Amino acid sequence: MQTDIRRANLETLAAWNANAATWDAKMGEGNDFVEILQWPSILRLLNPQPGQHILDAACGNGLMSRRLANMGATITAFDFSSNLVDFARQRTASEFAISYYVLDATEPTDLESLGNFHFDSILCNMALFDIANVEPFFRILPRILKPGGIFVFSLMHPAFNNPTSVHILEESDLSGEIVTQYAIKSSRYMSQFQAYGLALRNQPKPQLYFHRPLEYYLNLGFQNGFTLDGFEERAFPPEIPASNPLSWGGQFNEFPPVLVARMRLAAR
Ligand SMILES: C[S@@+](CC[C@H](N)C(=O)[O-])C[C@H]1O[C@@H](n2cnc3c(N)ncnc32)[C@H](O)[C@@H]1O
Structure with missing residues:
Protein backbone atom coordinates (compact mmCIF):
# COMPACT_ATOMS: atom_id res chain seq x y z
CA MET A 1 0.00 0.00 0.00
CA GLN A 2 1.26 3.50 -0.79
CA THR A 3 2.67 5.42 2.15
CA ASP A 4 0.13 8.26 1.93
CA ILE A 5 -2.80 5.81 1.92
CA ARG A 6 -1.26 3.89 4.81
CA ARG A 7 -0.80 7.13 6.77
CA ALA A 8 -4.39 8.22 6.04
CA ASN A 9 -5.65 4.80 7.09
CA LEU A 10 -3.75 4.91 10.41
CA GLU A 11 -5.09 8.40 11.08
CA THR A 12 -8.60 7.17 10.27
CA LEU A 13 -8.19 4.25 12.64
CA ALA A 14 -6.99 6.55 15.45
CA ALA A 15 -10.01 8.82 14.89
CA TRP A 16 -12.59 6.00 14.92
CA ASN A 17 -11.02 4.51 18.05
CA ALA A 18 -11.05 7.94 19.74
CA ASN A 19 -14.65 8.59 18.67
CA ALA A 20 -15.96 5.08 19.39
CA ALA A 21 -17.62 5.86 22.75
CA THR A 22 -19.31 9.01 21.39
CA TRP A 23 -20.42 7.16 18.25
CA ASP A 24 -21.84 4.26 20.23
CA ALA A 25 -23.63 6.54 22.72
CA LYS A 26 -25.16 8.77 20.01
CA MET A 27 -25.94 6.11 17.38
CA GLY A 28 -27.11 3.41 19.74
CA GLU A 29 -29.38 1.23 17.61
CA GLY A 30 -30.02 3.95 15.01
CA ASN A 31 -30.90 7.58 14.29
CA ASP A 32 -33.11 9.36 11.73
CA PHE A 33 -30.60 8.73 8.93
CA VAL A 34 -30.74 5.01 9.70
CA GLU A 35 -34.50 4.75 10.28
CA ILE A 36 -35.76 7.01 7.49
CA LEU A 37 -33.07 6.92 4.81
CA GLN A 38 -30.98 3.74 5.07
CA TRP A 39 -32.94 0.88 6.62
CA PRO A 40 -36.04 0.95 4.35
CA SER A 41 -33.82 0.81 1.26
CA ILE A 42 -31.58 -1.85 2.77
CA LEU A 43 -34.63 -4.01 3.44
CA ARG A 44 -35.81 -3.60 -0.17
CA LEU A 45 -32.43 -4.07 -1.86
CA LEU A 46 -30.77 -6.62 0.44
CA ASN A 47 -34.02 -8.48 1.10
CA PRO A 48 -32.54 -10.43 4.05
CA GLN A 49 -33.98 -13.90 4.63
CA PRO A 50 -33.84 -16.23 7.64
CA GLY A 51 -30.96 -18.65 7.34
CA GLN A 52 -28.88 -16.50 5.01
CA HIS A 53 -25.24 -15.81 5.86
CA ILE A 54 -24.60 -12.07 5.50
CA LEU A 55 -21.37 -10.10 5.88
CA ASP A 56 -21.68 -6.67 7.56
CA ALA A 57 -18.51 -4.88 6.41
CA ALA A 58 -17.23 -1.95 8.49
CA CYS A 59 -19.95 -2.70 11.03
CA GLY A 60 -19.24 0.06 13.57
CA ASN A 61 -21.13 -0.75 16.77
CA GLY A 62 -22.97 -3.54 14.93
CA LEU A 63 -26.38 -1.87 14.66
CA MET A 64 -27.03 -3.31 11.18
CA SER A 65 -25.72 -6.74 12.23
CA ARG A 66 -28.26 -6.94 15.05
CA ARG A 67 -31.14 -5.82 12.82
CA LEU A 68 -30.27 -8.51 10.29
CA ALA A 69 -29.68 -11.20 12.93
CA ASN A 70 -33.05 -10.30 14.43
CA MET A 71 -34.58 -11.32 11.09
CA GLY A 72 -33.01 -14.77 11.35
CA ALA A 73 -29.81 -14.26 9.34
CA THR A 74 -26.38 -15.46 10.46
CA ILE A 75 -23.98 -12.54 10.49
CA THR A 76 -20.25 -12.21 10.13
CA ALA A 77 -19.22 -8.63 10.84
CA PHE A 78 -15.95 -6.74 10.89
CA ASP A 79 -14.56 -3.32 11.58
CA PHE A 80 -10.95 -2.13 11.96
CA SER A 81 -11.71 -0.20 15.17
CA SER A 82 -11.27 -2.61 18.06
CA ASN A 83 -13.03 -0.08 20.32
CA LEU A 84 -16.13 -0.14 18.11
CA VAL A 85 -16.03 -3.93 17.90
CA ASP A 86 -15.91 -4.02 21.72
CA PHE A 87 -19.08 -1.88 21.83
CA ALA A 88 -20.66 -4.10 19.17
CA ARG A 89 -19.98 -7.21 21.27
CA GLN A 90 -21.26 -5.57 24.48
CA ARG A 91 -24.51 -4.62 22.75
CA THR A 92 -25.14 -8.05 21.25
CA ALA A 93 -27.22 -10.55 23.17
CA SER A 94 -25.81 -14.07 23.15
CA GLU A 95 -28.80 -15.52 21.28
CA PHE A 96 -27.89 -13.52 18.16
CA ALA A 97 -25.89 -15.45 15.54
CA ILE A 98 -23.26 -12.76 15.04
CA SER A 99 -19.47 -13.20 14.91
CA TYR A 100 -17.48 -9.97 15.11
CA TYR A 101 -13.89 -9.63 13.88
CA VAL A 102 -11.34 -6.82 13.95
CA LEU A 103 -10.20 -6.59 10.31
CA ASP A 104 -8.86 -3.79 8.15
CA ALA A 105 -10.66 -3.50 4.80
CA THR A 106 -7.56 -1.94 3.20
CA GLU A 107 -5.38 -4.98 4.07
CA PRO A 108 -5.61 -7.84 1.56
CA THR A 109 -4.20 -10.27 4.15
CA ASP A 110 -6.96 -9.38 6.63
CA LEU A 111 -9.60 -9.80 3.93
CA GLU A 112 -8.18 -13.19 2.95
CA SER A 113 -9.40 -14.54 6.28
CA LEU A 114 -12.97 -14.00 5.03
CA GLY A 115 -12.23 -16.38 2.17
CA ASN A 116 -13.44 -19.35 4.17
CA PHE A 117 -17.02 -18.11 3.95
CA HIS A 118 -19.45 -18.03 1.06
CA PHE A 119 -21.86 -15.25 1.83
CA ASP A 120 -25.35 -14.97 0.39
CA SER A 121 -25.01 -11.21 0.52
CA ILE A 122 -22.76 -8.43 1.76
CA LEU A 123 -23.75 -5.08 3.26
CA CYS A 124 -21.47 -2.09 3.66
CA ASN A 125 -23.58 0.64 5.25
CA MET A 126 -22.28 4.22 5.16
CA ALA A 127 -18.63 3.26 5.27
CA LEU A 128 -16.97 3.12 1.81
CA PHE A 129 -16.24 6.88 1.97
CA ASP A 130 -14.56 6.30 5.37
CA ILE A 131 -12.16 3.68 3.99
CA ALA A 132 -8.81 5.02 2.77
CA ASN A 133 -8.57 2.50 -0.10
CA VAL A 134 -11.57 0.42 -1.16
CA GLU A 135 -9.92 -1.48 -4.02
CA PRO A 136 -8.73 -4.51 -1.96
CA PHE A 137 -12.26 -4.84 -0.57
CA PHE A 138 -13.95 -4.76 -4.00
CA ARG A 139 -11.38 -7.30 -5.28
CA ILE A 140 -12.19 -9.84 -2.54
CA LEU A 141 -15.98 -9.60 -2.99
CA PRO A 142 -16.34 -12.06 -5.91
CA ARG A 143 -14.27 -14.61 -3.96
CA ILE A 144 -16.32 -14.51 -0.78
CA LEU A 145 -19.82 -14.18 -2.28
CA LYS A 146 -21.86 -17.08 -3.57
CA PRO A 147 -22.46 -17.02 -7.36
CA GLY A 148 -25.35 -14.64 -8.01
CA GLY A 149 -24.79 -13.05 -4.60
CA ILE A 150 -25.41 -9.37 -3.96
CA PHE A 151 -23.42 -6.51 -2.53
CA VAL A 152 -25.46 -3.63 -1.11
CA PHE A 153 -23.75 -0.40 -0.11
CA SER A 154 -24.96 2.98 1.04
CA LEU A 155 -23.07 6.24 0.72
CA MET A 156 -23.41 9.82 1.73
CA HIS A 157 -24.53 10.99 -1.70
CA PRO A 158 -21.25 12.15 -3.27
CA ALA A 159 -22.94 14.92 -5.31
CA PHE A 160 -25.03 16.53 -2.55
CA ASN A 161 -23.44 15.40 0.72
CA ASN A 162 -19.69 15.55 0.30
CA PRO A 163 -17.11 17.45 2.37
CA THR A 164 -17.49 20.57 0.18
CA SER A 165 -21.29 20.66 0.41
CA VAL A 166 -22.71 23.87 1.88
CA HIS A 167 -26.28 24.11 3.14
CA ILE A 168 -27.93 27.36 2.08
CA LEU A 169 -31.09 29.12 3.23
CA GLU A 170 -32.01 32.22 1.20
CA GLU A 171 -34.86 34.65 1.72
CA SER A 172 -36.21 37.19 -0.78
CA ASP A 173 -39.30 39.36 -1.26
CA LEU A 174 -38.72 40.05 -4.95
CA SER A 175 -42.17 39.01 -6.06
CA GLY A 176 -43.99 40.87 -3.28
CA GLU A 177 -43.95 38.03 -0.78
CA ILE A 178 -41.33 36.46 1.45
CA VAL A 179 -39.86 33.41 -0.27
CA THR A 180 -37.40 31.08 1.45
CA GLN A 181 -35.35 28.63 -0.53
CA TYR A 182 -33.12 25.81 0.61
CA ALA A 183 -30.22 24.84 -1.61
CA ILE A 184 -27.01 22.79 -1.57
CA LYS A 185 -23.81 24.07 -3.08
CA SER A 186 -20.94 21.65 -3.76
CA SER A 187 -17.66 22.93 -5.12
CA ARG A 188 -16.03 19.56 -5.91
CA TYR A 189 -17.38 16.33 -7.28
CA MET A 190 -15.38 14.74 -10.10
CA SER A 191 -11.94 14.56 -8.47
CA GLN A 192 -11.07 12.29 -5.59
CA PHE A 193 -9.89 14.04 -2.44
CA GLN A 194 -9.72 13.55 1.29
CA ALA A 195 -10.91 16.08 3.87
CA TYR A 196 -11.60 16.24 7.58
CA GLY A 197 -15.19 16.14 8.70
CA LEU A 198 -17.50 15.29 11.58
CA ALA A 199 -19.68 12.20 11.47
CA LEU A 200 -21.43 13.54 14.60
CA ARG A 201 -21.54 16.97 16.17
CA ASN A 202 -19.22 17.17 19.24
CA GLN A 203 -17.19 14.06 18.41
CA PRO A 204 -13.77 14.23 20.10
CA LYS A 205 -11.68 13.99 16.89
CA PRO A 206 -12.51 14.96 13.28
CA GLN A 207 -12.05 12.04 10.91
CA LEU A 208 -10.99 11.85 7.29
CA TYR A 209 -13.55 11.42 4.52
CA PHE A 210 -12.43 9.97 1.19
CA HIS A 211 -14.53 11.55 -1.52
CA ARG A 212 -14.94 9.63 -4.79
CA PRO A 213 -17.45 10.26 -7.57
CA LEU A 214 -20.15 7.65 -7.95
CA GLU A 215 -18.70 6.34 -11.23
CA TYR A 216 -15.57 5.28 -9.33
CA TYR A 217 -17.51 2.90 -7.07
CA LEU A 218 -19.70 1.58 -9.87
CA ASN A 219 -16.75 0.99 -12.19
CA LEU A 220 -14.91 -0.89 -9.42
CA GLY A 221 -17.96 -3.12 -9.13
CA PHE A 222 -18.19 -3.63 -12.91
CA GLN A 223 -14.45 -4.46 -13.11
CA ASN A 224 -14.92 -7.10 -10.42
CA GLY A 225 -17.79 -8.94 -12.11
CA PHE A 226 -20.85 -7.10 -10.77
CA THR A 227 -23.77 -5.44 -12.49
CA LEU A 228 -25.83 -2.66 -10.90
CA GLU A 254 -35.32 17.97 -2.95
CA PHE A 255 -31.81 16.72 -2.15
CA PRO A 256 -30.83 13.16 -1.19
CA PRO A 257 -28.08 13.02 1.46
CA VAL A 258 -27.88 9.22 1.06
CA LEU A 259 -27.87 6.73 -1.80
CA VAL A 260 -28.17 2.95 -1.61
CA ALA A 261 -26.99 0.68 -4.43
CA ARG A 262 -27.23 -3.04 -5.11
CA MET A 263 -24.63 -4.80 -7.24
CA ARG A 264 -25.09 -8.43 -8.28
CA LEU A 265 -22.44 -10.98 -9.11
CA ALA A 266 -22.99 -13.07 -12.22
CA ALA A 267 -24.37 -16.55 -11.47
CA ARG A 268 -21.60 -18.97 -12.57
C1 LIG B 1 -19.97 5.78 9.47
S1 LIG B 1 -19.39 4.34 10.27
C2 LIG B 1 -20.63 3.15 9.79
C3 LIG B 1 -20.69 1.99 10.72
C4 LIG B 1 -21.82 0.98 10.45
N1 LIG B 1 -21.69 0.36 9.14
C5 LIG B 1 -23.19 1.59 10.62
O1 LIG B 1 -24.02 1.49 9.70
O2 LIG B 1 -23.47 2.14 11.70
C6 LIG B 1 -17.99 3.89 9.28
C7 LIG B 1 -17.21 2.71 9.81
O3 LIG B 1 -16.14 2.40 8.91
C8 LIG B 1 -15.10 1.84 9.67
N2 LIG B 1 -13.88 1.81 8.85
C9 LIG B 1 -13.22 2.85 8.31
N3 LIG B 1 -12.11 2.39 7.67
C10 LIG B 1 -12.09 1.05 7.81
C11 LIG B 1 -11.20 0.02 7.39
N4 LIG B 1 -10.09 0.32 6.71
N5 LIG B 1 -11.50 -1.26 7.69
C12 LIG B 1 -12.61 -1.56 8.41
N6 LIG B 1 -13.47 -0.64 8.88
C13 LIG B 1 -13.22 0.66 8.57
C14 LIG B 1 -15.06 2.76 10.88
O4 LIG B 1 -14.35 2.21 11.96
C15 LIG B 1 -16.55 2.94 11.16
O5 LIG B 1 -17.02 1.97 12.05
Whole structure:
Protein backbone atom coordinates (compact mmCIF):
# COMPACT_ATOMS: atom_id res chain seq x y z
CA MET A 1 0.00 0.00 0.00
CA GLN A 2 1.26 3.50 -0.79
CA THR A 3 2.67 5.42 2.15
CA ASP A 4 0.13 8.26 1.93
CA ILE A 5 -2.80 5.81 1.92
CA ARG A 6 -1.26 3.89 4.81
CA ARG A 7 -0.80 7.13 6.77
CA ALA A 8 -4.39 8.22 6.04
CA ASN A 9 -5.65 4.80 7.09
CA LEU A 10 -3.75 4.91 10.41
CA GLU A 11 -5.09 8.40 11.08
CA THR A 12 -8.60 7.17 10.27
CA LEU A 13 -8.19 4.25 12.64
CA ALA A 14 -6.99 6.55 15.45
CA ALA A 15 -10.01 8.82 14.89
CA TRP A 16 -12.59 6.00 14.92
CA ASN A 17 -11.02 4.51 18.05
CA ALA A 18 -11.05 7.94 19.74
CA ASN A 19 -14.65 8.59 18.67
CA ALA A 20 -15.96 5.08 19.39
CA ALA A 21 -17.62 5.86 22.75
CA THR A 22 -19.31 9.01 21.39
CA TRP A 23 -20.42 7.16 18.25
CA ASP A 24 -21.84 4.26 20.23
CA ALA A 25 -23.63 6.54 22.72
CA LYS A 26 -25.16 8.77 20.01
CA MET A 27 -25.94 6.11 17.38
CA GLY A 28 -27.11 3.41 19.74
CA GLU A 29 -29.38 1.23 17.61
CA GLY A 30 -30.02 3.95 15.01
CA ASN A 31 -30.90 7.58 14.29
CA ASP A 32 -33.11 9.36 11.73
CA PHE A 33 -30.60 8.73 8.93
CA VAL A 34 -30.74 5.01 9.70
CA GLU A 35 -34.50 4.75 10.28
CA ILE A 36 -35.76 7.01 7.49
CA LEU A 37 -33.07 6.92 4.81
CA GLN A 38 -30.98 3.74 5.07
CA TRP A 39 -32.94 0.88 6.62
CA PRO A 40 -36.04 0.95 4.35
CA SER A 41 -33.82 0.81 1.26
CA ILE A 42 -31.58 -1.85 2.77
CA LEU A 43 -34.63 -4.01 3.44
CA ARG A 44 -35.81 -3.60 -0.17
CA LEU A 45 -32.43 -4.07 -1.86
CA LEU A 46 -30.77 -6.62 0.44
CA ASN A 47 -34.02 -8.48 1.10
CA PRO A 48 -32.54 -10.43 4.05
CA GLN A 49 -33.98 -13.90 4.63
CA PRO A 50 -33.84 -16.23 7.64
CA GLY A 51 -30.96 -18.65 7.34
CA GLN A 52 -28.88 -16.50 5.01
CA HIS A 53 -25.24 -15.81 5.86
CA ILE A 54 -24.60 -12.07 5.50
CA LEU A 55 -21.37 -10.10 5.88
CA ASP A 56 -21.68 -6.67 7.56
CA ALA A 57 -18.51 -4.88 6.41
CA ALA A 58 -17.23 -1.95 8.49
CA CYS A 59 -19.95 -2.70 11.03
CA GLY A 60 -19.24 0.06 13.57
CA ASN A 61 -21.13 -0.75 16.77
CA GLY A 62 -22.97 -3.54 14.93
CA LEU A 63 -26.38 -1.87 14.66
CA MET A 64 -27.03 -3.31 11.18
CA SER A 65 -25.72 -6.74 12.23
CA ARG A 66 -28.26 -6.94 15.05
CA ARG A 67 -31.14 -5.82 12.82
CA LEU A 68 -30.27 -8.51 10.29
CA ALA A 69 -29.68 -11.20 12.93
CA ASN A 70 -33.05 -10.30 14.43
CA MET A 71 -34.58 -11.32 11.09
CA GLY A 72 -33.01 -14.77 11.35
CA ALA A 73 -29.81 -14.26 9.34
CA THR A 74 -26.38 -15.46 10.46
CA ILE A 75 -23.98 -12.54 10.49
CA THR A 76 -20.25 -12.21 10.13
CA ALA A 77 -19.22 -8.63 10.84
CA PHE A 78 -15.95 -6.74 10.89
CA ASP A 79 -14.56 -3.32 11.58
CA PHE A 80 -10.95 -2.13 11.96
CA SER A 81 -11.71 -0.20 15.17
CA SER A 82 -11.27 -2.61 18.06
CA ASN A 83 -13.03 -0.08 20.32
CA LEU A 84 -16.13 -0.14 18.11
CA VAL A 85 -16.03 -3.93 17.90
CA ASP A 86 -15.91 -4.02 21.72
CA PHE A 87 -19.08 -1.88 21.83
CA ALA A 88 -20.66 -4.10 19.17
CA ARG A 89 -19.98 -7.21 21.27
CA GLN A 90 -21.26 -5.57 24.48
CA ARG A 91 -24.51 -4.62 22.75
CA THR A 92 -25.14 -8.05 21.25
CA ALA A 93 -27.22 -10.55 23.17
CA SER A 94 -25.81 -14.07 23.15
CA GLU A 95 -28.80 -15.52 21.28
CA PHE A 96 -27.89 -13.52 18.16
CA ALA A 97 -25.89 -15.45 15.54
CA ILE A 98 -23.26 -12.76 15.04
CA SER A 99 -19.47 -13.20 14.91
CA TYR A 100 -17.48 -9.97 15.11
CA TYR A 101 -13.89 -9.63 13.88
CA VAL A 102 -11.34 -6.82 13.95
CA LEU A 103 -10.20 -6.59 10.31
CA ASP A 104 -8.86 -3.79 8.15
CA ALA A 105 -10.66 -3.50 4.80
CA THR A 106 -7.56 -1.94 3.20
CA GLU A 107 -5.38 -4.98 4.07
CA PRO A 108 -5.61 -7.84 1.56
CA THR A 109 -4.20 -10.27 4.15
CA ASP A 110 -6.96 -9.38 6.63
CA LEU A 111 -9.60 -9.80 3.93
CA GLU A 112 -8.18 -13.19 2.95
CA SER A 113 -9.40 -14.54 6.28
CA LEU A 114 -12.97 -14.00 5.03
CA GLY A 115 -12.23 -16.38 2.17
CA ASN A 116 -13.44 -19.35 4.17
CA PHE A 117 -17.02 -18.11 3.95
CA HIS A 118 -19.45 -18.03 1.06
CA PHE A 119 -21.86 -15.25 1.83
CA ASP A 120 -25.35 -14.97 0.39
CA SER A 121 -25.01 -11.21 0.52
CA ILE A 122 -22.76 -8.43 1.76
CA LEU A 123 -23.75 -5.08 3.26
CA CYS A 124 -21.47 -2.09 3.66
CA ASN A 125 -23.58 0.64 5.25
CA MET A 126 -22.28 4.22 5.16
CA ALA A 127 -18.63 3.26 5.27
CA LEU A 128 -16.97 3.12 1.81
CA PHE A 129 -16.24 6.88 1.97
CA ASP A 130 -14.56 6.30 5.37
CA ILE A 131 -12.16 3.68 3.99
CA ALA A 132 -8.81 5.02 2.77
CA ASN A 133 -8.57 2.50 -0.10
CA VAL A 134 -11.57 0.42 -1.16
CA GLU A 135 -9.92 -1.48 -4.02
CA PRO A 136 -8.73 -4.51 -1.96
CA PHE A 137 -12.26 -4.84 -0.57
CA PHE A 138 -13.95 -4.76 -4.00
CA ARG A 139 -11.38 -7.30 -5.28
CA ILE A 140 -12.19 -9.84 -2.54
CA LEU A 141 -15.98 -9.60 -2.99
CA PRO A 142 -16.34 -12.06 -5.91
CA ARG A 143 -14.27 -14.61 -3.96
CA ILE A 144 -16.32 -14.51 -0.78
CA LEU A 145 -19.82 -14.18 -2.28
CA LYS A 146 -21.86 -17.08 -3.57
CA PRO A 147 -22.46 -17.02 -7.36
CA GLY A 148 -25.35 -14.64 -8.01
CA GLY A 149 -24.79 -13.05 -4.60
CA ILE A 150 -25.41 -9.37 -3.96
CA PHE A 151 -23.42 -6.51 -2.53
CA VAL A 152 -25.46 -3.63 -1.11
CA PHE A 153 -23.75 -0.40 -0.11
CA SER A 154 -24.96 2.98 1.04
CA LEU A 155 -23.07 6.24 0.72
CA MET A 156 -23.41 9.82 1.73
CA HIS A 157 -24.53 10.99 -1.70
CA PRO A 158 -21.25 12.15 -3.27
CA ALA A 159 -22.94 14.92 -5.31
CA PHE A 160 -25.03 16.53 -2.55
CA ASN A 161 -23.44 15.40 0.72
CA ASN A 162 -19.69 15.55 0.30
CA PRO A 163 -17.11 17.45 2.37
CA THR A 164 -17.49 20.57 0.18
CA SER A 165 -21.29 20.66 0.41
CA VAL A 166 -22.71 23.87 1.88
CA HIS A 167 -26.28 24.11 3.14
CA ILE A 168 -27.93 27.36 2.08
CA LEU A 169 -31.09 29.12 3.23
CA GLU A 170 -32.01 32.22 1.20
CA GLU A 171 -34.86 34.65 1.72
CA SER A 172 -36.21 37.19 -0.78
CA ASP A 173 -39.30 39.36 -1.26
CA LEU A 174 -38.72 40.05 -4.95
CA SER A 175 -42.17 39.01 -6.06
CA GLY A 176 -43.99 40.87 -3.28
CA GLU A 177 -43.95 38.03 -0.78
CA ILE A 178 -41.33 36.46 1.45
CA VAL A 179 -39.86 33.41 -0.27
CA THR A 180 -37.40 31.08 1.45
CA GLN A 181 -35.35 28.63 -0.53
CA TYR A 182 -33.12 25.81 0.61
CA ALA A 183 -30.22 24.84 -1.61
CA ILE A 184 -27.01 22.79 -1.57
CA LYS A 185 -23.81 24.07 -3.08
CA SER A 186 -20.94 21.65 -3.76
CA SER A 187 -17.66 22.93 -5.12
CA ARG A 188 -16.03 19.56 -5.91
CA TYR A 189 -17.38 16.33 -7.28
CA MET A 190 -15.38 14.74 -10.10
CA SER A 191 -11.94 14.56 -8.47
CA GLN A 192 -11.07 12.29 -5.59
CA PHE A 193 -9.89 14.04 -2.44
CA GLN A 194 -9.72 13.55 1.29
CA ALA A 195 -10.91 16.08 3.87
CA TYR A 196 -11.60 16.24 7.58
CA GLY A 197 -15.19 16.14 8.70
CA LEU A 198 -17.50 15.29 11.58
CA ALA A 199 -19.68 12.20 11.47
CA LEU A 200 -21.43 13.54 14.60
CA ARG A 201 -21.54 16.97 16.17
CA ASN A 202 -19.22 17.17 19.24
CA GLN A 203 -17.19 14.06 18.41
CA PRO A 204 -13.77 14.23 20.10
CA LYS A 205 -11.68 13.99 16.89
CA PRO A 206 -12.51 14.96 13.28
CA GLN A 207 -12.05 12.04 10.91
CA LEU A 208 -10.99 11.85 7.29
CA TYR A 209 -13.55 11.42 4.52
CA PHE A 210 -12.43 9.97 1.19
CA HIS A 211 -14.53 11.55 -1.52
CA ARG A 212 -14.94 9.63 -4.79
CA PRO A 213 -17.45 10.26 -7.57
CA LEU A 214 -20.15 7.65 -7.95
CA GLU A 215 -18.70 6.34 -11.23
CA TYR A 216 -15.57 5.28 -9.33
CA TYR A 217 -17.51 2.90 -7.07
CA LEU A 218 -19.70 1.58 -9.87
CA ASN A 219 -16.75 0.99 -12.19
CA LEU A 220 -14.91 -0.89 -9.42
CA GLY A 221 -17.96 -3.12 -9.13
CA PHE A 222 -18.19 -3.63 -12.91
CA GLN A 223 -14.45 -4.46 -13.11
CA ASN A 224 -14.92 -7.10 -10.42
CA GLY A 225 -17.79 -8.94 -12.11
CA PHE A 226 -20.85 -7.10 -10.77
CA THR A 227 -23.77 -5.44 -12.49
CA LEU A 228 -25.83 -2.66 -10.90
CA ASP A 229 -29.41 -3.86 -10.44
CA GLY A 230 -30.88 -1.68 -7.72
CA PHE A 231 -30.44 1.99 -6.86
CA GLU A 232 -32.24 4.40 -4.52
CA GLU A 233 -31.55 8.05 -3.70
CA ARG A 234 -32.92 8.91 -0.27
CA ALA A 235 -34.19 12.32 0.84
CA PHE A 236 -36.08 13.24 4.01
CA PRO A 237 -39.81 13.71 3.39
CA PRO A 238 -40.98 17.35 3.82
CA GLU A 239 -42.73 16.66 7.14
CA ILE A 240 -39.53 15.51 8.92
CA PRO A 241 -38.19 18.40 11.05
CA ALA A 242 -34.46 19.04 11.25
CA SER A 243 -32.70 19.36 14.61
CA ASN A 244 -31.03 22.59 13.42
CA PRO A 245 -32.30 25.03 10.75
CA LEU A 246 -29.57 24.05 8.28
CA SER A 247 -29.21 20.36 9.21
CA TRP A 248 -30.49 17.63 6.93
CA GLY A 249 -34.24 17.28 7.29
CA GLY A 250 -37.49 17.76 5.38
CA GLN A 251 -36.65 21.33 4.36
CA PHE A 252 -34.02 19.78 2.04
CA ASN A 253 -36.49 17.24 0.62
CA GLU A 254 -35.32 17.97 -2.95
CA PHE A 255 -31.81 16.72 -2.15
CA PRO A 256 -30.83 13.16 -1.19
CA PRO A 257 -28.08 13.02 1.46
CA VAL A 258 -27.88 9.22 1.06
CA LEU A 259 -27.87 6.73 -1.80
CA VAL A 260 -28.17 2.95 -1.61
CA ALA A 261 -26.99 0.68 -4.43
CA ARG A 262 -27.23 -3.04 -5.11
CA MET A 263 -24.63 -4.80 -7.24
CA ARG A 264 -25.09 -8.43 -8.28
CA LEU A 265 -22.44 -10.98 -9.11
CA ALA A 266 -22.99 -13.07 -12.22
CA ALA A 267 -24.37 -16.55 -11.47
CA ARG A 268 -21.60 -18.97 -12.57
C1 LIG B 1 -19.97 5.78 9.47
S1 LIG B 1 -19.39 4.34 10.27
C2 LIG B 1 -20.63 3.15 9.79
C3 LIG B 1 -20.69 1.99 10.72
C4 LIG B 1 -21.82 0.98 10.45
N1 LIG B 1 -21.69 0.36 9.14
C5 LIG B 1 -23.19 1.59 10.62
O1 LIG B 1 -24.02 1.49 9.70
O2 LIG B 1 -23.47 2.14 11.70
C6 LIG B 1 -17.99 3.89 9.28
C7 LIG B 1 -17.21 2.71 9.81
O3 LIG B 1 -16.14 2.40 8.91
C8 LIG B 1 -15.10 1.84 9.67
N2 LIG B 1 -13.88 1.81 8.85
C9 LIG B 1 -13.22 2.85 8.31
N3 LIG B 1 -12.11 2.39 7.67
C10 LIG B 1 -12.09 1.05 7.81
C11 LIG B 1 -11.20 0.02 7.39
N4 LIG B 1 -10.09 0.32 6.71
N5 LIG B 1 -11.50 -1.26 7.69
C12 LIG B 1 -12.61 -1.56 8.41
N6 LIG B 1 -13.47 -0.64 8.88
C13 LIG B 1 -13.22 0.66 8.57
C14 LIG B 1 -15.06 2.76 10.88
O4 LIG B 1 -14.35 2.21 11.96
C15 LIG B 1 -16.55 2.94 11.16
O5 LIG B 1 -17.02 1.97 12.05
